[in-house]
Amino acid sequence: MTNESNGAGTAGAPRKGALSRFTIIDATRVRAGPTAMRLFADMGARVIKVEIPPGAPGGDDMIGGRDHNRADYENLHRNKESLTLNMKDPAGREILHELIRRADVFIENYRPDVKHRLGIGPDALRAINPRLVYASISGFGQDGPYANWPGFDSIAQGMGGLMSVTGKPGEGPMRVGIPIADLCAGHFCAMAILTALLEREASGEGQWVQTSLLEAQLAMLDFQAAQWLVDRKVPEQVGNEHPLTVPxxxxxxxxxxxxxxxxxxxxxxxxxxxxxxxxxxxxxxxxxxxxxxxxxxxxxxxxxxxxxxxxxxxxxxxxxxxxxxxxxIYGIDEVFDDPQVRHLGITWPVDLPGKTGAALLGQPFRLSRYPREAAPRLAPEQGEDTQAILQELGYSDEQIEQWRKAFVV
Structure with a gap:
């Protein structure tokens, strides 16, 4: 494991892809953070997904888990590794520190106060590795009157104005049919991380980058926001029509x-x-x-x-x-049979037990010098890479077994 450029995976096999020189510690869950990390993993970065050990207090039962929805779990977590680690335990934090010394990026999407209570905030981790890019996604920002509100996509859609301009006139606010605030927050976070990594090439130092579901949703208002901010005109619902042009x-x-x-x-x-x-x-x-x-x-x-x-x-x-x-206008079952969609090759065939013809959505861009792998690595089982990662850090099998019994890993 290194933050230089050998891109080695846990088994020692060289990683491929434009971002293979980067190692990222992923402490996110649900959708926005995993969406950001999916891009890096697909582009070859080593993404180590940190999960709470089975049986440890505070286990994660949020939507998108492996047992809750296998299809979505594969969608979000392909090409990643899984390390079980209890960061509330001092021994767990010491292991995290060893990872941070070798990492390029740490990303989290806890409520803003949680990381500081755990002692894994940006100041604490960047003191260990000044080159670290620390990324945070929250519901409403890292400070301010709503900082500790729980952040969910539908809430951000409502507070960000999107629901007020979606749907037919007179039918009341309407949520968009995809988790657009989550997804956009993830994409914007990935852009911020890439920007900070580019800046690090000049300065030699990492920094703390932040975004939120609310900010991402506001940014997506685009010209409807401009109508209000510039012309003081309140955009209204127009259903499937365009507010400024007909038909x-x-x-x-x-x-x-x-x-x-x-x-x-x-x-x-x-x-x-x-x-x-x-x-x-x-x-x-x-x-x-x-x-x-x-x-x-x-x-x-x-x-x-x-x-x-x-x-x-x-x-x-x-x-x-x-x-x-x-x-x-296609149904989802028709979209992927369209000849242009098939030509673009945006789906990624995968071999899932009991799922004939299964595929995952790839990234919506391509690089001429880095063709996509024939098949992604399937999403890891919980803790699948724990042993290999800890051995790579120099810990003995005996020490690892002791930590397992204590729910540290």
Whole structure:
């Protein structure tokens, strides 16, 4: 184990990937932190997942556990190693310190006060290794009036404004169908860690990087936030439509639904030509984006009637040929059969017992000099790598067995 560049795994086999020179100690759970670490593990970094030993007080029963949902556990924790370690025990903290001396990154997502009570806060660990990048994900920030509130995705979606602009008008706030605050917090944390590692090349020192579910959700508001912060306009729910351009959104066809994005006058004119509504393109009340927004219902009604006359596939071919952005709307069971999705190769075949044809989602980017491995390492069983990691640190089998009996590891 090293924070130089040999990238050795616990069994001594060389690690591959663009980030193989980095070692990360992962003390996160649930989703945001594991999402951040998934990127590093997939890119070849050595990610050692620290878990509470079986039988030790304070075991983890949070969602995403191995027994609770094996599919999601594999999704979040492939390519990682698992070390059981009780950081509340002084002996456990000593083991952690040995890991920290050799690590590049330590990441946690406890409530802000917990790490300091355990004696594993950024000052304590960076005193052991000044080059360490210490990363924290919280619900609402490391300080402030809500710092110790428990952080959950749906709460962040509500407090971050997303639910107020999601859903149809008049139907009340609506949660997005994926854990977007968790996921974005994880991705932003990964970006922050990479930024700190790049900065370390110049300064020689690590630093403490932070993000939160609330900040991540606020960042994702994007132009809706700008509407308020700049123009003092409160964005409203518009369902599947776009608040600033018409017609966009979902339209029923002869056999299903079509997603349409006819943004701007040029696209509107092309759409009208394709639908046989040429006279409508420049008619008063239809001849500009602001005019169409003001007459949203009439515009949508006019195009809706025509869309019902053909199938989704037929309209997709007609509109794309006309240069109008559109596409089908898939169920999850249809997404991965799409020829373009298959061509992109974003799924990662895995051999899971009893799961014929199982696959995991890969990373949504590729590097030309680091092709993806043929198959990921499956998510480790709890403590699967404990013995090897502790031996690597120089501890004897006898000492390790004593720690097991005491629930230290």
């Amino acid at each position: 966009t959104g979902v339209f029923a066809t002869q056999d299903g639904y079509l997603n349409l994005a006819a943004i701007g006058q040029t696209m509107w004119t092309r759409l009208c030509d394709a639908l046989g509504l040429e006279d409508l393109a420049r008619a008063p009340g239809y001849d500009s984006d602001p005019a169409r927004v003001a007459n949203r219902d009439a515009v949508n009604q006019a195009v809706s009637e025509v869309f019902k006359t053909r199938t989704t596939k037929e309209w997709t071919e007609i509109l794309l040929k006309a240069g109008v952005p559109c596409g089908p």
